[in-house]
Amino acid sequence: MIDADLMLDNVTVRYRSREVIRNQSFLPFKAGAISALVGPNGAGKSTLLRAIAGLVSSTGELCIGSTSLSSLDFEGRAKLVNYMPQALPANVAMTAIDSVTAAYAISRRSAGSQEANTQAARALSRAGIAELAFEPISRLSGGQRQMVAFAQAMVREPKAYLFDEPTSALDLHHQVAVMRIMRSLADAGHIVVVVLHDLALAARWSDHMAVISGGSLVAEGRPDDIISERLLADVYGVDASVGLWHGTLQIAVKDLASTRLVARPTGAGRPEPCREAEGPRSGR
Template sequence: MRLLRHRPAPPAPASPGDVLARAEAVHVRLGSRPVLHGVSVTVRAGEVLALVGPNGAGKSTLLSALAADLPVAGGTVRIHGRPAAEWSAPELALRRAVLPQSAALAFPFTVEEVVRMGRAPHAVSPAEDDLAVAEAMAAAEVTGFAVRPFSALSGGERARVALARVLAQRAPLLLLDEPTAALDLRHQELVLRLCRERARAGDAVVVVLHDLGLAAAYAHRVAILRAGRIAADGPPAEVFSERLLSEVYDQPVEVLSHPRTGAVLVTPKRNL
């Protein structure tokens, strides 16, 4: 018989538009180096918010600050309306789930054991845990290698297992750092569809992306970071302009409309 320790209760379901996380004039330093400079951003239930920008712009740092995994030097991060520091670790684990850029384990856990780690914050029945794990593995398409050691997987397979762990956690705020970086085309689309599905179900999703095409296709809102500041924040169709993106990335780009759907397409200008 599994012994259930006392754990805090999960939050009540959010309504569309509820603010689940907010950075208010946040400053972050890594060592002696300032990385974020007065950044403000709001994360709402029912939305996918993509953080984009060039390398070193502060995307992952902002995500870590929103997750309360990184202390801020100034400003405030609020999660579910309260300053992040006021939540205990178990309370935070019921409110936000974090997918880091890379996942490494020192012990030979199986895929299913790794995904089951996402259930650690919950004090529910084993049957409910089993269901959450099974649904998460199916969504991430990792059920077929549930008994394989995590260490024996390819980089893309590990990334999907790590995502399944986050899904199994069933927190209303998902914070994903470059979840598509190691994935092939099919699984990149799968991951972003899952993000939209979670938002449609009422969760808030923040995802760091390098692929502007994916951000334009799947994000409800995009925050463009440049040198630790927000250069623009809004729907992709409004903030993805040729002038701004060319300036931010120091690379000429074209912003086009898809000939059939009218969706925003972003492509570098190339002289071939």
């Protein structure tokens, strides 16, 4: 797989009549790594993810390597970037395997039906839900539909995966299973960008974290380097303790706090847009 990062420079995103993200630049979301977007409700995380996928309008530079995503039509962008929403609709009459087969066929228009069925079955097995293959999606629980959506995303094999709160409807077992799959995708050289509300989960699994609040980038870097008691008070308004337990970052929220957020300027020291950065790409 060609090594190329996802780069966002001076990005502004509007949703309906509201400016959700304004003139924000990020460090590269690297191939071979998991990048987590975190922050309070309404911060703009999901909207930013949708902008990368081309589902809402944006300005600025959004590139994978030297390829500007805004220069591609929807089909061209979909071949490079796959967006997985927070949940599949509940009233879908298709079976799980039919929906995954359709996802594969859309991304591989020349594929035959046998190939599509085989790849769909593999994706469902990888997601741990092979036994649900012939169940109608309308009969599945929210968590099961989430896993079907995960299989749909995996079967397309894009360069970049965009996951919007993929663990929100999952129990602890399936949360870990999903994060392990994301790690395997990153290890295979893909770009993985995920919106997560669970900071402990994000800190445990991500290599790069971007904290967004009020449409602005507040902090970014390795989770261990940027998550602090001050940041949690500023961004989330909570009094919390942060520490390591068996080498894993742990967060214990004690009470509400009241501090004023001061967002730092962004954009300094970043690579030129739409240029492939040099050097190896690796996860943690």
